[in-house]
Amino acid sequence: MPKAPDVDDETIPGRLETEALPAMIREPLPLATLAVCGLFVMACFYTLHLARAFFMPVVLAVLLNFLLRPVVRGLQRLHIPAGLAAAVVLVTLLGLTTYGVYSLSTPAANWLARGPESLAQAERKIQQLRRPVQQVSETAERLARMAEMQTAEEAEVQVRSVDRRAELLQGARSFLVQSFAVVILLYFLMASGDLFLRKLVRVLPTRRDKKRAVEIARETEHNISRYLVTITLINSGLGIAVGIAVGLAGVPNAVLWGVMAAVVNFVPYLGATVGIAILGLVSLLTFDSPWRALVPPALYLGLATIEGNFITPVLLGRRFTLNPVAVFIWLAFWGFLWGIPGMLVAVPLLALFKILCDHVEALAPLAEFLAE
Secondary structure, eight states: OOOOOSSOSOOOOOOBOGGGSOHHHHSOOOHHHHHHHHHHHHHHHHHHHHTHHHHHHHHHHHHHHHHHHHHHHHHHHTTOOHHHHHHHHHHHHHHHHHHHHHHHHHHHHHHHHHTGGGHHHHHHHHHTTTTTOGGGHHHHHHHHHHHHHHHHTHHHHHHHHHHHHHHHHHHHHHHHHHHHHHHHHHHHHHHHTTHHHHHHHHHSSSHHHHHHHHHHHHHHHHHHHHHHHHHHHHHHHHHHHHHHHHHHTTOSOHHHHHHHHHHHTTSTTHHHHHHHHHHHHHHHHHOSSHHHHTHHHHHHHHHHHHIIIIIHHHHHHHHHOBOHHHHHHHHHHHHHHHSHHHHHHHHHHHHHHHHHHHTBGGGHHHHHHHBO
C-alpha cells in the first residue's frame, strides 16, 4: 500500500489565498504582456491539435484513473497491494470491454453494410409522411437526391475503394496503438497511487503549504471522481432504459441501441440528437408503417428529456451543473482540436477545470461563469 503523505489527517477544504499569488496577477497587465500571453495560449492550442495522437491517450488515461481510482482504493482496504489491485481492475475492464465489442460487432457491421442500400427504402417511407408532416419534406428530397446519385457515383466509389481500405487500415492501426498506450499509462497511474502527491509534499517548504496541497488535491480528486462516476451511472441508466424501450417497441438489436445511447450521451445535447436521428432511420428500415417508425425515436426523446431536465440536475446538484453556453463552446473547441474523441472527453475536462477554478480565488469568477 502506498505511504500516505506526512501531514495531519484532518483537512479543512478551502481556497488558495490571493496573497500567495504574484502581484502581477492581481494588477492590470501591460498590453505587451497580454499579447505574449495570447501567443502562448495559441501556441498551446496548436500543440494540442498537432500532437493529438500523444495527448489523447494521456487525457483519456487520466480521466479513467479518476473514474476507477475509488475501486482500486477499495481493494487496497482489503489488504491487496496497489499493483495487484490496479491489475485486477484493468483486466476486469478490458474483459468487459472486449466481450461487449465482440457481442455488438456483428449487428453493428450488418447495420452499417445495409446503410447505403437502404436510403431508397427510407426515402419511400418518408414520402408517406410528407403531406401530414411538411417539416420532413426537405429531408425526403435530400434522401431522394442521394439515392439518384448512388448509381452515378458507383464507378467513382469503386476507384476509391482501395484508398478507403488503406485509410481504414491506417485508422485501425492508430487506434490500436493509442489504446495500448492508454492501457499501459492507466495501469501505472492506478498502481502509483499517491506517488505524485507525496513528491509534491516533499518539495513544498512549509508544513502549512504541505497541508493545503493535500487538502486541495484530496477534495479535487474526490469531486472529479464523484462527477465522473455519477455521469457514467446516469448514462448507463439511460442506455438501459432506451434499450428496454426500443426492444419493447419491436426494434431488433435493442442492446446495440442502448449502448449507443449511453456512449453518445457523454456529449450533452448533440449526442442525444444524433442518437435519436440514427434510431429514427433504423425504425424506418425496420417497420413498414412510417407512423409506427416514429415510436422508438419518440421514446428515446422522452427518456433523454427526463434525464437531462430532472435526473442529472438532481443527482449532480448546482455545483456540478454546467452552463449550456459554455458546454456548447467547449464542445465545439475540442471537436475542432481532436474531432469526435475530443467531444467525448470535452465535458469531463470542463468539469475538471471548473472544480480546479473553485479552489483558486483568482479564478472564482470564471468558475461562476461555468456554473449554470
